[in-house]
Amino acid sequence: MRLAAIGVIAASVSVLVSYQPPKEYSPVKHYVPQDPVAVEHYIPLDSSVLGTNTVASGLDVPWEITWGPDNWIWYTEQGGRISKVHPETGEKRVLITIPEVLRKRSTGLLGMALHPDFERSPYVYVDYTYQKGAEIRTRLVRYTYRNEVLLDPLVILEIPGNTGHNGSRLTISPDRKLIFATGDAAIYPNAQNQQSPNGKILRLNLDGTIPADNPIKGSPVWSWGHRNPQGMTYGRNGNLYISEHGDAIEDEINLIGKGLNYGWPRVEGYCDTPGEEPFCDSIAVEEPLKAWTPTIAPAGLDFYGSTRIPEWKNTLILTTLKDCSIRILKLNRAGTAVIDEKVFLKGVYGRIRDICVSPEGDIYLSTSNRDWNPAKGFPKPDDDLIIKVTKIKDAGKLLASQSARTGNIPATSTNAESAGAAIYTQYCASCHKADGQGVAESFPPLKGAEQVLGPKRELIRIVLKGLSGPVKVKGVEYDQHMPAFAFLKDQELAEVLTYIRMSFGNQASPVTAAEVAAARKGNP
Structure with missing residues (x-):
């Protein structure tokens, strides 16, 4: 080389x-730290x-x-x-x-x-x-x-x-x-x-x-x-x-x-x-x-x-x-x-x-x-x-x-969220954010996006194959990579897409696992 x-x-x-x-x-060879003044x-x-x-x-x-x-x-x-x-x-x-x-x-x-x-x-x-x-x-x-x-x-x-x-x-x-x-x-x-x-x-x-x-x-x-x-x-x-x-x-x-x-x-x-x-x-x-x-x-x-x-x-x-x-x-x-x-x-x-x-x-x-x-709730004023x-x-x-707060993993709630919301939190929220608003100049919003509210087969295709290159959402052009999510099961994809189409103020019909399976096989 x-x-x-x-x-x-x-x-x-x-x-x-x-x-x-x-x-x-x-x-300095002999530095001795002190305990914190305020925990x-x-x-x-x-x-x-x-x-x-x-x-x-x-x-x-x-x-x-x-x-x-x-x-x-x-x-x-x-x-x-x-x-x-x-x-x-x-x-x-x-x-x-x-x-x-x-x-x-x-x-x-x-x-x-x-x-x-x-x-x-x-x-x-x-x-x-x-x-x-x-x-x-x-x-x-x-x-x-x-x-x-x-x-x-x-x-x-x-x-x-x-x-x-x-x-x-x-x-x-x-x-x-x-x-x-x-x-x-x-x-x-x-x-x-x-x-x-x-x-x-x-x-x-x-x-x-x-x-x-x-x-x-x-x-x-x-x-x-x-x-x-x-x-x-x-x-x-x-x-x-x-x-x-x-x-x-x-x-x-x-x-x-x-x-x-x-x-x-x-x-x-x-x-x-x-x-x-x-x-x-x-x-x-x-x-x-x-x-x-x-x-x-x-x-x-x-x-x-x-x-x-x-x-x-x-x-x-x-x-x-x-x-x-x-x-x-x-x-x-x-x-x-x-x-x-x-x-x-x-x-x-x-x-x-x-x-x-x-x-x-x-x-x-x-x-x-x-x-x-x-992340949601940040930055704080002193960050x-x-x-x-x-x-x-x-x-x-x-x-x-003192009233001690522990740093262990919080106890899991009794699944108040839907399955689709949980999948969204795992895979989507870091970019498109918990409220579906996206990140200005980086990741497009899902709230009111034509790709979300339009034909289901196009949305399924995007999520299965990913995106690379310019895409216009609500009149604004974004040029960021989105990975393919074909590794998710048909039912999982149906759940998360249904959640996206029916959340953030969106009101669109649900996606079924059969529709995902058909799109995966290339059927209309």
């Missing part, structure tokens, strides 16, 4: 300089009780949060700002605002990683989208930290971008390589094309050059077949994990290996359908450790190896957007299988974008309620937030004296 950006990398390497930071910014929410575990409190508020979608060498939390905001906040005092300091960042839908300033030897090499790696003529591009840049600001941007890599599917997580490997997770840029064939940098895990030296031991000589590609990675972390034994958005089904947790193919778009989740099995047999597709249908929109991911919260030791902690929760994924001893899953904080803070873990074992979360697709989750000392006394 030969990327146009390789020439940029080579040119950039020649201007690298070394810089010694001021002594006062050396890592907002309690999470009872087997023998521990955790509490949450807000560290920072009023942020603009803190997309990446990471523990800094100065024991502050460093974070990117989607609009183009890089800052840091003190985890105890809440003091914020802006390090840079990048003017060329393009903020549109899910584009913007996204991933960030800090050089592992920050005292000697005070480098901060970030990636962001920007406009280049008519194109959207993703740029990977290295900054130098000096006197509380970020300076001297050095472009390491540029790849195609889009208004979605940009991936864009960064991390540093144990052998000190820069790992960059990219999405397929909404062009599905990119993921299987080894000449394209999109839909890949890329591996670079920290100076931007290509490692000699990458699986494809002269290429940064480490693995391929990825749709839209949203979280990435290293665990024990050098294991690299990513969280990845599926389409309408099969969100994934993957364990990444050198030169492996993860299947997209030929395979979603496991190799378990007649259409997928021949491809898996011929290519040796790597299957996920965990997959979710209905989808949960997995986002930030971190490994928890601390004894501070013993119940969560040797787990992956996953944040979710659509599900508005954190998920604790227990790993086996080797880290090669997910053996248990628990869900906490569901719906409490809205969409949760990222996570980082302090050296002492405290957990920090960032919300994503001011992004392009907020977005960075939240601390920590073990509470003397929890028994606290719980006895």
Whole structure:
């Protein structure tokens, strides 16, 4: 593979300089966190009780949060700002605002990683989208930290971008390589094309050059077949994990290996359908450790190896957007299988974008309620937030004296909703919203839409086959992808379409399973 950006990398390497930071910014070796002053929410575990409190508020979608060498939390905001906040005092300091960042839908300033030897090499790696003529591009840049600001941007890599599917997580490997997770840029064939940098895990030296031991000589590609990675972390034994958005089904947790193919778009989740099995047999597709249908929109991911919260030791902690929760994924001893899953904080803070873990074992979360697709009831006036989750000392006394709200999954109601409403909530509400109003400039409304109220056979066809490209709804043009829902059973599709045609003020006739079956067979 030969990327146009390789020439940029080579040119950039020649201007690298070394810089010694001021002594006062050396890592603090003995930081001892305090219990939160005001507990907002309690999470009872087997023998521990955790509490949450807000560290920072009023942020603009803190997309990446990471523990800094100065024991502050460093974070990117989607609009183009890089800052840091003190985890105890809440003091914020802006390090840079990048003017060329393009903020549109899910584009913007996204991933960030800090050089592992920050005292000697005070480098901060970030990636962001920007406009280049008519194109959207993703740029990977290295900054130098000096006197509380970020300076001297050095472009390491540029790849195609889009208004979605940009991936864009960064991390540093144990052998000190820069790992960059990219999405397929909404062009599905990119993921299987080894000449394209999109839909890949890329591996670079920290100076931007290509490692000699990458699986494809002269290429940064480490693995391929990825749709839209949203979280990435290293665990024990050098294991690299990513969280990845599926389409309408099969969100994934993957364990990444050198030169492996993860299947997209030929395979979603496991190799378990007649259409997928021949491809898996011929290519040796790597299957996920965990997959979710209905989808949960997995986002930030971190490994928890601390004894501070013993119940969560040797787990992956996953944040979710659509599900508005954190998920604790227990790993086996080797880290090669997910053996248990628990869900906490569901719906409490809205969409949760990222996570980082302090050296002492405290957990920090960032919300994503001011992004392009907020959950119902969000954003709140103080969004977005960075939240601390920590073990509470003397929890028994606290719980006895205060009314504690638990973070466990709420008890399921006695199915007050119809079957169609439940299916709508699982598959449709995240885009078209609970009230059927859609998202301006992104997802069309279902309320009063001619496609909903018109001939049933056309609506069934749309849902069975999906949509890609421009579509006009109520006089407004939308250019967004909608996946096919042919995987749902005839009765399920009939129920959800009936719900849509008879809700949100719509008054249209119901859809029957026989009508769906006929449309599936191509009959009028």
